[in-house]
Amino acid sequence: MDRYETLIPRPVTARGEAGTFELTRDTALVAAPGAEDAADAVRLLLAPLRLPLRPASDGTGLVVRLDPAVGGPEAYHLRVTPDGVELSASSVDGIRHATQTLRQLLPDAAWRSAPPAGTRWLLPCGTVSDAPALAWRGGMLDVSRHFFGKHTVMRYVDLFAMHRLNRLHLHLTDDQGWRIESRRYPRLHEVASHRPTTQAWYERQDRTDGTPHGGYFTLDDLAEMSTYAADRGVTLVPEIDLPGHASALLAAYPELGVGAHTVRSGWGISEAVVKPVPATVRFLTDVLAELTDALPGSYVHLGGDECLLRDWTTDPDVTGYMNTLGITDPVDLFGHFLRELAGYLSSRGRRAVMWDEGYVGGGALPDTIVTAWRGDGGARRGGGAADDVGRWPVYPTYFDYDQSDGADEPLSIGGPVTLPDVTAFDPAPADWSDTERAHVIGVQFQAWSEYIPDARHLDYMVFPRACALAEVAWTGGATANFDARLAGHLGRLSAAGCGDRPPPKSERGRRRADGTPIARVRAHLEKLSAHADVPTSLVSM
């Protein structure tokens, strides 16, 4: 098969021609004037080829050019002739994308960290001219419900870069574990990062595995992962989920909430919510300062989803504070609290991101990115204001739902969300208004990990659906011949060590349960997101 027909995500144009060019130990890496950094990026991404790629400033070989005339910030051109290769883009990010495409044109061994003996790096001649439709192309790993360490995250950075995905969102805190070191508040990693056992069956809090689970990233781990990602054109987007989903935080620092809490071992929505009073905001801004010092990326997700505000109606600290502010509805206090944190992030040069309850609850600032998960209502309303909207609805971007309703699928929350469901996803549907469509900045998948215990299972749930999502994100939904191109892509995934199909077949007794059917979830969320306001309980499911 013509390798130019197997590229994923599908480029705007890709055309194979007769002839080949071979990258050898004699091939020079030629940086055109001003393209030295771009050539360094090429060298880093092609290191697994184990070629010297001798540096040169003119001549033929693998030529790298920065050219402002090449489209938008991530656009690129690639040309392979019998005499050499030329990569051109207006930015280093574009050159990185060109290099990933070049790597896909090479034999699958290019995705190993070292090639088998005798591998020849033959490239078919041809041209690619390419640019992404959407700026935010990403995926979320939930490292709270099950902790995946830095090596898994960095492997996902590689897999993201391979698919030209540029945002890796880490859901770092939730009821079941806080995964960030704090030098200022060490009980966060000492206490909040571990739980004694884990719920092991759908909707059965009483069925647990009896095994302690825990872990956290040190601030140095986060800085390391962030640099590793930036070198590959991927921005890490950390999330601290507030003010709800706070059991682990409150187990460590109960004075920030009401009553006693433990790091939860079961799933579902908890009533743990921080008190949104000035002492809590000071604590949280200290934590955000540590986090943003470690992570230079432009975005921090503040959560805002699925909050029960019951404690705010009864706690005298909170009701007294509401009186001081002249606020009578706890939802307005919810908005005030999120705006304070978003404002703090803004003072540190970061944009806040929040789930769509945060937006309808009044928590967004004008530059906040709203991540609409519940249904089209939230996504379209966000697009009616000044905000940027990330469209990641449960259907079809939640990859914790299983991929088929086959009996041998492993235990999951429900489903199915199939590969064709993902390829058919239209990020900005034609029947939306121009304004609504224009505000969609991108899409991402979500790998919530309640029922994803380890990295192998994670690979199974994420791939190959992430390949389809990457194609939707890159093309804006104009996927074509996806199945045929995927058939040519699976060898690359396998060489990269990504265990896609076949399934782990009920490992650890996790045979498929009758989770929640996706049609029921969709109908429920569409109903909720149709409302422009929210009740005191911000619970969504």
Ligand code: ACM
């Ligand atoms: C969410 O799924 N609670 C954002």
